[in-house]
Amino acid sequence: MSLGKHLLRGSGMNMLDLVVKTLAMFFVTPLLIRSLGQSGYGSWLLVMSVVGYFLMIDMGVSFSATRFLAVALGRRDSGRQGTILTACRQFYRMASLVVVVLTFGLMPLLPWLTSHPENISQLYFALGLTGCVTALRFYFRLPMIVLRAHVRYDLQAQASLCRVVLQATVMCWALTHGATVLHVAVIHSCGECVELGLQAFFSRKLDRHLRSDASVEETKATRSELFAYSRSIIAGSFGDSMRLQLNPFLIAQLQGVNHIPAYSVGTRLITILEDAVNALFGGQLLSAFGQLHGADEPDKLRSQYLRVTHITSGFSAAAMAGVVFLAGPFLQSWVGESLASAHLVLMILSVPYVIHFMQFPAYNLLYTVGKTHWIVWLCFIGGLCSAALSLVLGLRYGMIGVVLGSGIEMFISRGLVMAWFVHRCTGISAAFYLFGHVLWPGFKGALFPTLFAWATFRFVTPDYSAILLFAAGYGAVFFLSFPWMVMDGSARRLIWKHLPVVGSRGASA
Structure with missing residues (x-):
């Protein structure tokens, strides 16, 4: 398939993904408010805000890695491609460990952040589970980068669509049967894992020729390039x-x-x-x-x-x-x-x-x-x-x-x-x-x-x-x-x- 067709198909699938996410939000949000109550739903939103800050640990590396990998693909430089993936793999393994440490390190602050809600024990579990899933998202970040570098945004959108539809369907059923914050966290986390699995499945044929045994010096130099390119993204994302x-x-x-x-x-x-x-x-x-x-x-x-x-x-x-x-x-x-x-x-x-x-x-x-x-x-x-x-x-x-x-x-x-x-x-x-x-x-x-x-x-x-x-x-x-x-x-x-x-x-x- 040509680059132009990839772009058109990716744009169309991204718009479809946006529409489906919007419809899912319209159906699920009222159920969350009625089932969890305003206090419970507010506490869940705070947990999601904490997890949102964890995503900043990416530091713009996903964006810069996609750009560098796409350039290497265009040049058909398999050695460079493998070095980029090796540098990213090392970084994201460390990032996943940092997320786990932060998740359990922030748990003692949860009562203060949420003004001591009644369901604090469930929020502990929700933060621990969603934080660990966020760590998994970092650990298995490479498939997403590979899909983007190959301009296969259509496949990335398909994985997202499957996750949204499955997540919304199960969430609606659970909320109509008296689900709590704990159940919501489990359903949300399972949906994230489904999307990660689909991304890995879609990218398996694209990245099998990209691996190489990069030297320590090459990996270090490549990692420095990635951080230099993403430095501006870090500051901008923090401000937003x-x-x-x-x-x-x-x-x-x-x-x-x-x-x-x-x-x-x-x-x-x-x-x-x-x-x-x-x-x-x-x-x-x-x-x-x-x-x-x-x-x-x-x-x-x-x-x-x-x-x-x-x-x-x-x-x-x-x-x-x-x-x-x-x-x-x-x-x-x-x-x-x-x-x-x-x-x-x-x-x-x-x-x-x-x-x-x-x-x-x-x-x-x-x-x-x-x-x-x-x-x-x-x-x-x-x-x-x-x-x-x-x-x-x-x-x-x-x-x-x-x-x-x-x-x-x-x-x-x-x-x-x-x-x-x-x-x-x-x-x-x-x-x-x-x-x-x-x-x-x-x-x-x-x-x-x-x-x-x-x-x-x-x-x-x-x-x-x-x-x-x-x-x-x-x-x-x-x-x-x-x-x-x-x-x-x-x-x-x-x-x-x-x-x-x-x-x-x-x-x-």
């Missing part, structure tokens, strides 16, 4: 984790674990939208910008960047407006009145996040022109400022203060500071770029869908059929108005050319 992953711990200490579910549910819809925007306007733009930058065509690069930014801004604004309108009735149908504050969490974060989504192409621009360190410092310093603001405002206003702290920091860093970064790269005034190329296209993209929502929203009730009907009408208005409100003539012609109906008519004519 100080925003959303730290907030559940702050909320637990300030107001108790029973408030964490409202925060988690309120941010869930935004993170789903972020995944969708990233799938549409994320890393695939990097190659296109890179070609223009490599051809030394700065004017064309700038014009293409601004065109893509207009489209991204219009889509993101319309999508977020739809989420804001539907959030109230949807959350009421999904999780009930007990988590009413989740709607307020979403409303607070909607503005800073939509500005962040609008400027997704800016990250690819900075990577293209070699300004990676700007993104690293933006994430790192922004994360520290977010943690400080959330703590200060949380002491005053509780959970809402924690959310406000994250929102204020994101508005400044991902909105104002990012606009200044673009000014430094393109020469366009930061104010003109922000208002003329980000906010104005966003306003135009959301105008007609918002007018439709304003006129029909009073008919929407907390009923899934009414919500789906409203969403269908909103989407229809968006797709009919977006090409004329946001896209220029050349972009519209490109769309018409690749639409099957239009293309067939053009061919018959």
Whole structure:
């Protein structure tokens, strides 16, 4: 199979994986809240937050190893391939041991982190089990790296799909039969093991020719290369984790674990939208910008960047407006009145996040022109400022203060500071770029869908059929108005050319 087919199949399977994960989340979350209670579900979310920090021990090696292994594959250098895998194998064995030590080392702190919940004995077991499974994920990390380096994201997505479907099915059955946090941890861990086994099965034919007896010097030099390439990823990931992953711990200490579910549910819809925007306007733009930058065509690069930014801004604004309108009735149908504050969490974060989504192409621009360190410092310093603001405002206003702290920091860093970064790269005034190329296209993209929502929203009730009907009408208005409100003539012609109906008519004519 050609590289292009691998890319297309991988993109399609990744989108299917995202859709299935979203549907599974919609079905499982209400059952978790009803079965475990708000306090039990909040405690489980804290355990997952701890495990999320364990994943940072990867230190960006997965990303850099995939890149180096792919280059070695392209050069057909089997010796280099084996050396990379040997260096990774040694690192991940050590990483798995570190995770096990941290898991049992953090257990004495668990009562303090969770504010002494009633089910503390079950949480000990949940943390120990999920921590050990995380260690296994590191120990058996090589199959995932091999699949990615061979551009077999489709196989990786298939493993993830099997895990999600199996996990969600068993979880729904168990929760309807009185499952506890202990049962949830067992089901979650078994699902992770299934995915690891499938990755190993899919990669067995790809990595059998990649092993070699690398010398100690070669392995050490390769390990240094991997860490040098991933150093920037470490700082950026740490900064990002100080925003959303730290907030559940702050909320637990300030107001108790029973408030964490409202925060988690309120941010869930935004993170789903972020995944969708990233799938549409994320890393695939990097190659296109890179070609223009490599051809030394700065004017064309700038014009293409601004065109893509207009489209991204219009889509993101319309999508977020739809989420804001539907959030109230949807959350009421999904999780009930007990988590009413989740709607307020979403409303607070909607503005800073939509500005962040609008400027997704800016990250690819900075990577293209070699300004990676700007993104690293933006994430790192922004994360520290977010943690400080959330703590200060949380002491005053509780959970809402924690959310406000994250929102204020994101508005400044991902909105104002990012606009200044673009000014430094393109020469366009930061104010003109922000208002003329980000906010104005966003306003135009959301105008007609918002007018439709304003006129029909009073008919929407907390009923899934009414919500789906409203969403269908909103989407229809968006797709009919977006090409004329946001896209220029050349972009519209490109769309018409690749639409099957239009293309067939053009061919018959």
